[in-house]
Amino acid sequence: MIVCDKKEGLFTLHTRNTTYQMKADSYRVLLHTYYGARIVGGDLSYLVRYTDRGFSPNPSEVGHNRDYSLDTLPQEYSTCGVGDFRIPSIDLELEDGSRIADLRYTGFEVKKGKYSLEGLPAFFGDEEQAETLVLFLEDTAAQVGVELYYGVFEQCDLITRAARITNRGGHPVRLRRATSLCLDFQRADLDLITFDGGHVIERCPTRTPLRQGVQSVGSVRGTSSHQHNPFVVLCDHDANEDYGLCYGAAMVYSGNFEAAVERSQFESSRLVMGINPYHFCWPLNPGESFTTPEAALVCSTCGLARMTHQFHRAIREHLIRDPYHGARRPVLINNWEATEFHFDADMLVSIAKEAASLGAELFVMDDGWFTNRDSDLSGLGDWVVDQNKLPGGLEALVPRINDLGLRFGMWIEPEMVSEDSQLYRDHPDWALRAPGRAQTRGRSQLVLDFSRKEVRDHIYQVLKEVLSSANVTYIKWDMNRSLSDVWSAGLPANRQGEVFHRYMLGVYELLERFRRDYPDLLIEGCSGGGGRFDTGMLYYTPQIWCSDNTDAIDRLRIQYGTSFCYPASTMGAHVSAVPNGQTGRCVSMETRGIVAMSGTFGYEMDLNETTPEEKEIIVRQIEKYKAYYDLIQRGDYYRLTDPFEDGPYTAWAHVSEDRREALVSLVTGTMHAAPPFRVLRIKGLDPSFCYRVNDGEEVYPGDVLMQAGYPLPMLKDDYQPFQLHLKAE
Structure with missing residues (x-):
């Protein structure tokens, strides 16, 4: 008022x-x-x-x-x-x-x-x-x-x-x-x-x-x-x-x-x-x-x-304009950690087939699908499907994925260009570069000058041809380096102070065009993970890849810090393979699942290489995530402990707005001999309600759970998961 x-x-x-x-x-x-x-x-x-x-x-x-x-x-x-x-x-x-x-x-x-x-x-x-x-x-x-x-x-x-x-x-x-x-x-x-x-x-x-x-x-x-x-x-x-x-x-x-x-x-x-x-x-x-x-x-x-x-x-x-507004976003499987650049259509379909059998709903083809892209040294800017890897293009691949019951998505990096690309050979002035100076590379790539309309128009047109060629329902919009050599050939010397901001306005303009012309397209933002995780991007991309670090124990800290402003529905979080590529750490499939479940859930691994026991766990994880989706994505988030204090465990809770339901999650830290009995005090419940625990025999008043707490079982190993589902009687 x-x-x-x-x-x-x-x-x-x-x-x-x-x-x-x-x-x-x-x-x-x-x-x-x-x-x-x-x-x-x-x-x-x-x-x-x-x-x-x-x-x-x-x-x-x-x-x-x-x-x-x-x-x-x-x-x-x-x-x-x-x-x-x-x-x-x-x-x-x-x-x-x-x-x-x-x-x-x-x-x-x-x-x-x-x-x-x-x-x-x-x-x-x-x-x-x-x-x-x-x-x-x-x-x-x-x-x-x-x-x-x-x-x-x-x-x-x-x-x-x-x-x-x-x-x-x-x-x-x-x-x-x-x-x-x-x-x-x-x-x-x-x-x-x-x-x-x-x-x-x-x-x-x-x-x-x-x-x-x-x-x-x-x-x-x-x-x-x-x-x-x-x-x-x-x-x-x-x-x-x-x-x-x-x-x-x-x-x-x-x-x-x-x-x-x-x-x-x-x-x-x-x-x-x-x-x-x-x-x-x-x-x-x-x-x-x-x-x-x-x-x-x-x-x-x-x-x-x-x-x-x-x-x-x-x-x-x-703020968020979500094509899935009021509906559940799909559980995805991404092929990057399984294949990196080295795949073909049959390999992708094999991963997708296994994912579909376990309950996944969206297959995402990551980097490496376009011409001259067998490493990160070349190809960016030439957004044409590699017919050697994907004969017949997306027109042939996507129906095979859809026939498995999966939606199809793909990775793009529109703001970047490789020196070894036809786009750069044709338009070297389209990259940010100060006159008379050698260019500074980041991840062996240069930055396109998105302050210029002709650059944005070209990128939009070539990507539109790709997206319109098949039933693409998701894109991961990546951005894998910082800006240097910030000078635009499209502006005079006395206006070079505009370039940084005009670049950002250009990114927003292109994102808005994709949203306008593909209203059902889910766009996930990414910049080497969380390098552009902000409320500005969330206006265009309802979810953002939270971090390139998928180690579940490191993610406890990353997702904790992120939660102070940004809701779970915005945090891209996946179960990845072990040993983890960033830390070399091995934790259980159950632990990786509980941590990833506190964001937009998915998998980054070759599911064909998982054991029968792990496949059973994946099926249960996906079923649980779907069952608790509204609670996780739309409930109130409570930080019950601070993972930066290196305590005996990290705990958090999702509580429904009406306080009638809660999902409490916990992961232990490093364990020591002769551990004490521990009690977890839960937050956000209604003190006047009684809550049944995990659909079992235990029932506790809300004020008891918040003030006296819930007695935790003796979890004996490092990084063990534990969950409580509370439902008001």
Whole structure:
């Protein structure tokens, strides 16, 4: 609910459990007054304090009043060059060379339904689900206007932010920084949680108290990156899963980003999120506008679990556009770990036949299906089926797969090109490359310049011919290197600062074309696993390959960190062969299945090489996953332990929204002699219900299971699985 007091310049955004407020003061500076637990309302600007601070300048219009300084005030979209020395929200370079932005409030507009952003991903909601507030700011000297967009999803406790910057003057200006979100707190006793790592070790939580100065994470790799995820949390020092004030902020963007927090000299703090200013410069000619990507905010007054649940619901209901909406996505089998590049049609059909007999529903043909692709040194860009491997093309292969009762999917990497390819020989300028310099390779490949329409059009056309040749219902969209040599032959020298962002807009545009022309096609995102796992990609790809690391024990940590923002329905998770290719570790088929079951379930192995006993386990796993699909994919996710603490076990639970059903999963850690008896306290149940355990004789009240706990059996080996299915009587 949006409440506006035009006379007082007061704007209050209410969600079910939170309130967010800002006010234009007497100098038309837009101040941030409050964000926290829902309150009745009223003017909270009394919380803003004024005093004379040394070396904090004062605006001209306040005269000799030294108590008023932008350097000390909590602002809704921070200024630049006019006395606030903290992180700016915007950096304008004007025609005269000055770098100043002084924004003042001029008006507002309220709309039913959620705003949309042309060419950019964004949360969506109709008139019954969301409202939009637009606040208008202007720098009159620069003749630059800024529209601040707020989307309010009352039931999800979600508030979204974006900005649109317009040159209303007669001279060009250059944007050097344009953030999506600025959030000021009149306190600094907070912890910052970021989700960091690298390839095959993604999204490990890092928690540190705010210190004096700036703490930041971000990416300059052209993707949101394996190294730092574009999602951060600010919370009370003592906040945990069940207690404390927590603020979660996610960038709905998949390219270079920055999330920075500054603790000021006066014990206030400021969070800004937006496009990373590294190599960013966007010229605005008179009349032109620039729209920032969206940022999404959730505030929880009841700990991290509540924040997680609100993000999960909002992402599932108001961000993901799923061709399987309301239906179950298929269990898949991928051939990569079984064959890598070396396969033919009969080999693929053999794997598919065995998979179908065990209950799989979708066969995915991975890398190696196109011409000149027997290794990763060649072929990318030439998206033509290799007739030597697949005689008759997809037209011959796919019906053989479909006749087994399986749908068919395939791997593609549209953004890349091999030097040993016909596409590169014909169009070397279509790859990112700085003039006069040798190119930098990544995975022995180059990056196509997706900022150029002719490049995107070509790739779309050749892939469309492939997809239209057969009944393809799934594609895995991969992206296996970071961007370097970022220079576009399609732009003049003074516009090269646009390339990183235009590249990302080009990726989004091509994904949207595939979604429009193939509405029933399920697209799974991937970038060497989790290198582009963000809410921006989820707008186009309802699921993303969580990590190239399929080791079940490592995945406990990766999926734990991922869960803070992203729901299980988005996490690509498969059972792979052992010894694991990343770690060399061997764990049981049962353990691998329980871990993979907490995502979008599938297999990456040659099922023809499994034992009869393993085949029986696979059949049971697939049946169990199908039976618990709604509970896993749409239930509330509870982290019962922290796998980074190296405790005796890792445990988590999926609980239905009505609290009548729960699936509790556990994997032991390294076992030691003479282990103690252990009890697992479960979360999310209804204390007034009684729950039957695994359809057996045991029945416990919900409050008993949550407070006293469930006695665990004596699990004697390393990495042993255990599951409880609880059903209310």
